[in-house]
Amino acid sequence: MKIIVSGGGTGGHVYPALALIRTIKKKHPDTTFLYIGTEKGLEANIIRRENIPFEAVEITGFKRSFSFENIKTLVRFFKGVKRSKQIIKDFKPDAVIGTGGYVSAPVVYAAAKKKVPAVIHEQNSVPGLTNKFLSRYVQKVAICFESAKEFFPAPKVMLTGNPRASEVVGKDGRGELAKLGLKENVPTALITGGSRGARPINEAVIKSLTQLANKPYQILYITGEVHFETVKREVELIGDSPNVAVVPFIHNMEEVLTEIDVVVGRAGATSLAEVTALGLPSILIPSPYVTNNHQEKNASVLTSAGAATMLLEKDLSSQKLISALDDILLDDKKRKNMSEASKKLGMPDASDRLYNILLDLIQSGRN
Numbered sequence: 482m483k484i485i486v487s488g489g490g491t492g493g494h495v496y497p498a499l500a501l502i503r504t505i506k507k508k509h510p511d512t513t514f515l516y517i518g519t520e521k522g523l524e525a526n527i528i529r530r531e532n533i534p535f536e537a538v539e540i541t542g543f544k545r546s547f548s549f550e551n552i553k554t555l556v557r558f559f560k561g562v563k564r565s566k567q568i569i570k571d572f573k574p575d576a577v578i579g580t581g582g583y584v585s586a587p588v589v590y591a592a593a594k595k596k597v598p599a600v601i602h603e604q605n606s607v608p609g610l611t612n613k614f615l616s617r618y619v620q621k622v623a624i625c626f627e628s629a630k631e632f633f634p635a636p637k638v639m640l641t642g643n644p645r646a647s648e649v650v651g652k653d654g655r656g657e658l659a660k661l662g663l664k665e666n667v668p669t670a671l672i673t674g675g676s677r678g679a680r681p682i683n684e685a686v687i688k689s690l691t692q693l694a695n696k697p698y699q700i701l702y703i704t705g706e707v708h709f710e711t712v713k714r715e716v717e718l719i720g721d722s723p724n725v726a727v728v729p730f731i732h733n734m735e736e737v738l739t740e741i742d743v744v745v746g747r748a749g750a751t752s753l754a755e756v757t758a759l760g761l762p763s764i765l766i767p768s769p770y771v772t773n774n775h776q777e778k779n780a781s782v783l784t785s786a787g788a789a790t791m792l793l794e795k796d797l798s799s800q801k802l803i804s805a806l807d808d809i810l811l812d813d814k815k816r817k818n819m820s821e822a823s824k825k826l827g828m829p830d831a832s833d834r835l836y837n838i839l840l841d842l843i844q845s846g847r848n
């Protein structure tokens with residue numbers, strides 16, 4: 482089989498694509514993949530690290546208000562479509578899958594125009610512009626939250642969940658925390674601001690460090706690559722604490738997560754798929770800067786099930802963060818209840834569901 486995969490900008494669009502690629506590779510080792518992303522998105526590094534052939538197109542997103550930039554974006558889109566059509570002509574894929582982010586727009590659109598079977602995967606409870614646009618042209622739309630259904634043509638929609646959920650389950654912890662300078666068998670919170678990090682979360686964590694140093698639990702704190710140097714300098718001024726490890730990014734999250742008890746982070750849909758697949762309690766601080774405030778909607782699915790607590794960014798402070806951590810990490814019963822509620826939302830068979838859709842499509846295309 483030959484498959485083109487496209488999605489990017491942030492990790493939330495790239496990791497589901499990578500998880501699906503790994504699933505297909507396991508089932509059909511002879512499959513050839515081509516990933517189409519942008520040079521500026523996180524995919525350029527994440528996908529190349531995996532030795533998956535990678536082609537870049539140049540694309541930006543539309544601004545919601547009228548702007549001269551939108552004309553440039555339209556020009557880039559049509560250039561991207563032209564280039565994608567050429568790539569499709571040369572590579573001759575059996576199917577194309579788009580996992581969202583601007584880059585998947587020209588690629589999936591070009592596939593539809595070239596009559597190649599195409600699927601999109603929407604991670605969020607409220608879809609982004611790209612997938613809404615593409616849903617008119619593709620054969621199938623895979624979703625992760627029931628609430629996303631109403632935004633797409635009904636006969637095309639299938640609930641699959643997020644392939645990244647399948648990837649994180651069943652992994653063995655192999656002393657990952659010890660490698661990062663933390664202890665094993667101590668309750669541990671992972672704090673992250675999503676795949677690109679989040680300055681407001683970093684500021685709250687930095688202000689909490691002195692108090693966190695005296696807690697009976699420990700923290701693995703991911704700053705985000707671009708924020709690392711600034712945060713590190715601030716941490717050095719406060720003084721290192723043995724129960725807090727500070728890192729820029731984790732490349733083997735599926736392994737690290739097996740040793741984590743609570744996740745504190747944004748409410749990006751792929752992170753939530755991981756957390757629920759593993760049955761982890763979480764403290765969610767949705768990004769207010771995303772389309773249609775979709776992260777708050779993602780988060781409320783978990784909070785209403787009792788799987789997470791939510792802290793709005795406008796209310797975020799070091800005290801609120803510490804008491805949210807204490808509430809869960811110092812209360813075993815609460816942690817257990819949240820964990821059970823979280824697990825009920827998990828969809829660990831997502832990869833297989835998405836893979837089956839793709840395979841059916843390819844086979845029906847060949848008949």
Ligand SMILES: CC(=O)N[C@H]1[C@@H](OP(=O)(O)OP(=O)(O)OC[C@H]2O[C@@H](n3ccc(=O)[nH]c3=O)[C@H](O)[C@@H]2O)O[C@H](CO)[C@@H](O)[C@@H]1O
Binds near residue numbers: 496675748779
């Ligand atoms: C600002 C923005 O546009 N955010 C969107 C983006 O978020 P973002 O890219 O932050 O997405 P998520 O939080 O959903 O997923 C992040 C992914 O990166 C991984 N990871 C993160 C940190 C790290 O050090 N190592 C690592 O591997 C996580 O394990 C996860 O697989 O995509 C999500 C999924 O469409 C959306 O819901 C978010 O609203």
